[in-house]
Amino acid sequence: MWNAGYVSEVDYIYGYFSELAPIRLEFALLSRGISHDVGERPNYLELGFGQGLSLNINAATSSGQFYGTDFNPSQAAYTAQVARAGGKPIRIFDDSFEEFARRSDLPQFDIIVLHGIWSWVSEDARQAIVDVVRTNLKPGGILYVSYNCKPGWSPIEPLRHLLNLHAAKAATGGLISRVGESLDFAQRLVDTNSGYFAQYPAIGEMVKSIGKLDRNYVSHEYFNRHWLPESFSEVSARLAEAKMDFAASASLIDNMPGLGVPAHCQDLLAGISDLALYETTRDYLVNRQFRRDIYVKGKRHLTGAEVADRLEAYNFLALADAEELPLSLATAAGSATLREDIYKPVWTAIRSAAGELISFSKLCETVTADGISRTQLAEALFVLTGRGDLAPATRSADPDGDVAASVALNHELCRRSKYIAGASSLAAPRIGAAVTVGRVQQLVLLALWEGEKDIDGAVWNWLSAQNERLMREGNVLETEEENLGEIRKIRADVEERLLPLLERLGACPVA
Ligand SMILES: C[S@@+](CC[C@H](N)C(=O)[O-])C[C@H]1O[C@@H](n2cnc3c(N)ncnc32)[C@H](O)[C@@H]1O
Incomplete structure (x- = not known):
């Protein structure tokens, strides 16, 4: 049977994971001062793409050639259909990892990602993943792998x-x-x-x-046949067979010195020089259940000056709306308090761009007056990105192509949400990633883009045709009037807040 004990009877959810975006992987490596050799137009491969939302959004919002394989043919067909609407070619395969590893028609990849795969597949499939990485990831290439880990599980x-x-x-x-x-x-x-x-x-x-x-x-x-939580030391030893070195966590907050480890454990950890023992012990200290790890084939550390130069290539865009940011930060170790004397001026500087992109050097210039160093600014930008308050952007090799593909893809995703509560993210090419947009918001956008005269009525007709109702405070709204009232509120928010943001992100046609 092709599914080898993997659940194929029910559809997987439509998840988007920003960690898999090329720009986010490179930014996470930078946060740990690690170099890579990924060029402007990378060959990118996703193993086990599920409903393909991350793959489709990454292809639309980033330059490069995108490939993916998932042995579930219905998911492969769905992903290919959505990709055609986006207009950027994606090479989709329905090979198992074992079949894929035997292919001789693959390029050398710059980036290989697998999310929610490693712990849930057979030993043969894991070996095939290692083989693909060993053979098809180029030196200097990036691997992202997430897995259920010990001791949390x-x-x-x-x-x-x-x-x-x-x-x-x-x-x-x-x-x-x-x-x-x-x-x-x-x-x-x-x-x-x-x-x-x-x-x-x-x-x-x-x-x-x-x-x-x-x-x-x-x-x-x-309910999968395979389910194997492993320690960091076990997974990293396995990936060493493919010449991979652990480089960073894709969870940016974990990469910051002092964050993500309980304060009273820091001295104990600092005394551990072996990387595998360090990372594994750290997981024990926070009882970690899930890791999002980035490996590089051939790790090389950047000097402080190289990190500073590379930061110059980034612009930043505020995603959070608040005038003042909360100073309490959730971390793997519980929580931490951000330094007001650093984070307040940094956020004020970011907001001074009034929703537009602002460059690292401009931010640097602005916050120097508040006595904030480049290193402190960089750390604040990594942390705020990790929390989702802002997003980094670099100059794309093909900005117009990214915008055209993303607008087409978003239109298709919104159109599909007439029939099913699928993707709750839309492509945002100016930040090489996605933003969260719920189903009803998507339907409002669709009605606006399709020139519907009665927006609220159109949204209600689409939902009621599927026998769907909106909810308020956990309760289903039964009457047409109540539903229309709720849709009206959502439409007002879309028009006032969401639409301008999406326009700035290049995510929708400018009105
Ligand atoms: C838990 S889902 C994760 C999907 C996606 N990466 C995500 O996070 O949304 C695992 C996916 O891997 C695919 N898969 C499992 N074993 C596989 C194998 N041996 N070869 C190819 N695909 C496989 C399944 O069909 C499924 O879509």
């Missing part, structure tokens, strides 16, 4: 085992219904407060929170 392994056993032996119906029955079974066990469930109270919380998640996601995350 260790106590949950027995729960996952029991859920699967129950789904296979006692539950009935299709996968989604079996998942539901198995979760009910787990809840009854939690309620006994006995044995394992009494020993690990967090398991009860876990069962409750899994119960609230999208069932398609839960099927893929917990």
Whole structure:
């Protein structure tokens, strides 16, 4: 069977992950002062692209040639259809990783990414991934890999085992219904407060929170035949077979010295010189469950002056609206407080651009007057990007092409949201990434772009044709009047706030 125990009975969710964007990968490496050899028009490969949203958005918003493989033919066909609407050619394969590794018609890739794959596939598939990276990633190339890690997942392994056993032996119906029955079974066990469930109270919380998640996601995350959380030391040793060196986390906040590690553990960690022991121990200190790692084939450190020069190539755009930013920052270690004397002037300088891009050198010039050094400014920009308050941008090799492709892709994504609550991101070519845009917002945009006279009425007609209703404060709105009222509010926000932002991002045709 082609799916090799991988869940293929239900569709995977339509996720977009900004970490996979070429610009974000390069920016994350810069945050750790690591060099790479990715040019302006990289060959980019995504292994296991799911519904292909990240791949399609990356292809539309960045220069280069984009490739992807996912052995699920329905997902490969869907991704190819959406790609055609975007107009930038993407080479889509429905090969398994094992088949893909045997191909002789592939180029040398500059970037290979795989998100949500490594822990959920067979040993043969993992070996094929290592083979592709060993053979097809060029020296200086970047690899992004995310995976479930120890020790965060260790106590949950027995729960996952029991859920699967129950789904296979006692539950009935299709996968989604079996998942539901198995979760009910787990809840009854939690309620006994006995044995394992009494020993690990967090398991009860876990069962409750899994119960609230999208069932398609839960099927893929917990009900796959393969599920192997590993330590950083195990994964990095495996990737060393493909000559890969760990370089940075794609979670920018984790790359900042002092953030992401509890303060009282920092001296202990500082005494560890071996990288594998350091990173693994760090995961134990924050009980990490999931890693988003960036590797480079042949790691080379940049000097301070090189980092400074490379930062000069970046512009920044505010995504957050607030006049003042919260100083409390969520980190892997809990939380940290940002220094007001640095972050306040930096944010004021970014906002002075009034929603336009502002260059690193201009920011530098502005904040020097507040006594902020280039290094402090750079760190603040990495942290604020990590939190999603702003986005970095570089000059694209093909800016007009990116805008045209992104506008076409966004139109297609909005058109598809008439029928299904799919992608909740739209391509934003000026920042080489995406922005979050919900389904009803997309339908308002669609109505505006298609010149509908009665915008609210058009949105309501599309939703009601699918038997869909809006929600307010967790309650479904039943009457047409209530739904139209809610749509009106969303339209006002789209017109006042979202549309101007999307126009600045090159994400939609300028009115
Ligand atoms: C959990 S999903 C992640 C999808 C996507 N990367 C994302 O994060 O949205 C895993 C994907 O890998 C694909 N896949 C699993 N095993 C594979 C294999 N051996 N060869 C090719 N694709 C595989 C599945 O079809 C599925 O789309």
